[in-house]
Amino acid sequence: MDFLRPASWEEALAAKAEHPTAVPIAGGTDVMVEINFDHRRPEYLLDLNRIGELSTWTVGEETVELGASVPYTHIMEHLRAELPGLALASHTVASPQIRNRGGVGGNLGTASPAGDAHPALLAAGAEVEVESVRGSRRIPIDAFYTGVKRNALAADELIRSVHIKKADGPQQYSKVGTRNAMVIAVCAFGLALHPATRTVRTGIGSAAPTPVRARTAEEFLNAALAEGGFWESGRIITPSIAREFATLAAGACNPIDDVRGTARYRRHAVAVMARRQLGWTWEQYRGTGRALEGAA
Numbered sequence: 248m249d250f251l252r253p254a255s256w257e258e259a260l261a262a263k264a265e266h267p268t269a270v271p272i273a274g275g276t277d278v279m280v281e282i283n284f285d286h287r288r289p290e291y292l293l294d295l296n297r298i299g300e301l302s303t304w305t306v307g308e309e310t311v312e313l314g315a316s317v318p319y320t321h322i323m324e325h326l327r328a329e330l331p332g333l334a335l336a337s338h339t340v341a342s343p344q345i346r347n348r349g350g351v352g353g354n355l356g357t358a359s360p361a362g363d364a365h366p367a368l369l370a371a372g373a374e375v376e377v378e379s380v381r382g383s384r385r386i387p388i389d390a391f392y393t394g395v396k397r398n399a400l401a402a403d404e405l406i407r408s409v410h411i412k413k414a415d416g417p418q419q420y421s422k423v424g425t426r427n428a429m430v431i432a433v434c435a436f437g438l439a440l441h442p443a444t445r446t447v448r449t450g451i452g453s454a455a456p457t458p459v460r461a462r463t464a465e466e467f468l469n470a471a472l473a474e475g476g477f478w479e480s481g482r483i484i485t486p487s488i489a490r491e492f493a494t495l496a497a498g499a500c501n502p503i504d505d506v507r508g509t510a511r512y513r514r515h516a517v518a519v520m521a522r523r524q525l526g527w528t529w530e531q532y533r534g535t536g537r538a539l540e541g542a543a
């Protein structure tokens with residue numbers, strides 16, 4: 248196995264163009280497991296660790312551009328205000344050691360339905376910036392996941408960064424597992440309220456072949472909140488609306504029975520998380536969220 252060590256982004260793109268089967272390695276927390284277990288024996292490893300810009304981020308007016316290799320620890324420490332959903336999701340990834348190495352670029356590269364970044368990225372609204380020697384393009388997060396552990400990257404492309412909308416309202420993330428740390432999600436749910444556009448967005452993990460949004464649930468809740476004047480009045484969401492939102496969220500799942508949980512349990516757990524998160528985020532919106540909006 249050859250180890251390619253580009254010193255710059257341009258060198259990395261050139262190496263990937265020359266060796267499209269080369270496997271990029273960032274934190275290595277997925278790649279090294281596969282190699283150690285002999286699940287994968289690539290001819291080339293393409294080490295991205297000398298490319299400093301992949302580990303930086305820029306907070307813009309409306310979005311955060313997050314370098315592909317920024318470790319979870321930095322998201323938790325520095326981007327909690329701008330990306331609360333992703334920061335919460337980062338907290339749930341593995342252990343401090345893994346969070347110091349692993350990042351969102353690697354989570355996207357693996358594209359496991361159980362990856363913790365995905366529901367938060369779907370709920371916040373994100374675009375993945377990918378590049379090759381042919382040029383760069385931005386892939387909307389909804390179009391990025393193409394199958395079980397498959398993504399929309401071409402063989403010569405690398406992920407440069409992710410552009411994530413800065414939170415304009417409360418966000419939540421939770422996952423179900425057998426313990427609080429070092430656990431792959433049995434299922435996961437992310438919710439973001441977007442008061443600026445009077446919309447909500449969701450993300451579901453580990454309950455379908457790919458991470459997905461609960462679109463029908465979003466559409467139902469958007470309409471119910473608009474019709475009832477909830478955004479303006481800030482009044483408590485009725486239990487029947489919350490229940491229907493939860494039921495529709497469960498309906499967006501297409502889970503399997505596996506060692507981590509049954510399909511039935513996953514649907515049930517997603518409904519519970521959806522209802523709870525709606526309660527938490529709406530309480531926050533009724534408090535600080537609306538107060539901030541009024542002051543703006």
Ligand SMILES: Cc1cc2nc3c(=O)[nH]c(=O)nc-3n(C[C@H](O)[C@H](O)[C@H](O)COP(=O)(O)OP(=O)(O)OC[C@H]3O[C@@H](n4cnc5c(N)ncnc54)[C@H](O)[C@@H]3O)c2cc1C
Nearest residue numbers: 271273274275276277278341349350353354356362363406
């Ligand atoms: C003990 C353990 C526990 C874990 N627990 C969790 C967990 O709770 N939640 C969770 O979501 N994940 C978990 N993981 C998986 C892993 O830590 C995450 O998926 C992490 O985000 C991977 O990031 P990385 O930088 O280490 O990726 P790497 O291992 O370096 O790469 C992962 C994949 O992405 C590709 N890749 C990396 N960077 C790029 C790039 N810039 N462009 C194109 N492709 C790229 C690689 O080729 C590879 O296919 C765990 C792993 C271990 C070992």
